[in-house]
Every structure is written in C-alpha cells, then in structure tokens.
Amino acid sequence: MSRISGDGRKLHVPKALQLAIKRGQLTDEQLRELITLEAQALGLDYEEAIRRAKERSLPKNYLSTDIELLLELLPA
Amino acid sequence: MPITGRTLREAAQKLCDHINRVLSRTVTRTRVVPVGREGVPRIEVTFRQGGQPIRARLRTRFGPMGLYLGQVCEWVLKRDRLHQLRTVKYAYTLTPDGEDEPLLRWEYIRQPEPEALWCRHHLQGPVDLQLNRHTASLNDLHLPTGYVPFEEVLRFCIIDLGVRPLSRDWDRTLRDSYEQFKTEFTQ
DSSP states (O other): OEEEOOOSOOOOOOHHHHHHHHHTEEOHHHHHHHHHHHHHHTTOOHHHHHHHHHHTOSOSSHHHHHHHHHGGGSOO | OOOBOSSHHHHHHHHHHHHHHHHHTTTOOOOEEEEEETTOSEEEEEEEETTEEOOEEEEETTEEEEEEEEEEEEEEEEETTEEEEEEEEEEEEEEETTOSSOSEEEEEESSOOTTOOSOSEEEEOSOEEEETTEEEEGGGSOEEOOOOOHHHHHHHHHHTTOOOOSSTTHHHHHHHHHHHHHHHSOO
C-alpha cells in the first residue's frame, strides 16, 4: 500500500503554474519560477540553486534532486 | 519499434501512462507527470502533485520509506512523426521515514561536467564503508551500477524491502515493461 508522502515541505505553487505543469509545457519564465520555488524551500535563491546543482553540492534530498533534473531543461 | 507520437507532448504522455501503469500494478498509485519546456525536446518525468515534486510513501518491512523517481528524457526525431526516447539523467531515491537525506540514490547523468570522470551510473548514500583502517562514506564514492531501469528499483522494493505488491502479476508486469523499454526506448 502507498499514499502520498507528507514530506513537510509544502510549496505554494501558484494556480497558473500548476495549470502549466498539468499541460506539461512550461515557458522559460515558468520553469524559472518552478525552480525558484523549490530553491526557496531549500533556503536558496535561483542563482545559488543553479550554481550548486551544477556543482552537485545541493543538500541531498528529493527537492534538490528535482532541481538537478529540471536543470537539464534549461538552455546550456 | 520506437515510441511514437504526433507531438512531443503526446509521446511524453504515452511514456508517463506506461510508467504509471507499471507503478499501479507494483508498489504505488502515486503518479508521475511530464514537465517540459517550450521548444526543448526534453521532458522531466517525476512524481508531482499540485505542481510540487513528491515522494511515494511505501510500507516496507523496515517501516515507511519515501520513493522518488525522476528522469529526464530526450526525444530524437527518427522519421516523420516518430520520436525515440533517450535517457539524459535519472535519479531514484529511497528515504527512511523522518529523514531528509535519502539512504540510497541510484543516479545516472549522460553528460557530466568535463572534469567529472566518475562512473556515470552509480549508487550513493550516507552509508559508512570500512576500507582497511579507513572509513569512507558511500556519498564520497561513485559505486558503479550500470544502467538501472526503474523496474529494477520497484523489484528491489518488493523483494528486498518487503513492499506488498499491488497486483498478483507484478513480476510479469516488471518483466514485460523492461522488455518493452529495451525494444521501444533507447537508454
């Protein structure tokens, strides 16, 4: 049996961004917004999160892992 | 035959539907969703709810654990309207209840930074290893694994961690899915 994990890190994802995620396609701005939200939950800003994701020095948890994956969608 | 879709979005949804079908017959009904960026032939596939990434909570013989599955896939246009999947990066993690850091992280990155010479397919975690008189953390090593299909992580959850499978044909589901991935997707 399984259920959704509580996790304790509730992000407040705006409705418009949720809808874009539901559609499966984000604009550059929306992708940046999503990464920013996840970074903020780690106590980081966007630039710091991206820098540390590239260095693989983010704290080791699932939000960091998600940022590292989303990084692959950004322009090189 | 490669996975096909008239659009990238359609192909991505097809991939997610496949993964969700496998998940729902094995360890969790938590669903993965695709996230892409306009104009980029890549998608991220991961558990997500209300826009935020989540972990699926599993009941194991060792207590509750959080499962995170994430992949970034690239779509290569093979012929007209045919897109073939290629894995760019994956991360599968298992985290004991109440912990922040995963105990086990299976990771792959197709193109790491040029100076990164470690094994691209590896296993890490905060596990101390006794190496003669030295203690090293598995986090500081890149234990080679070869390509790890997500089906094998689900199998590990059922067989080794004791997660109760959600269907009687879980083994066949995993075998068929693995075969399908080998023939329909590239790694």
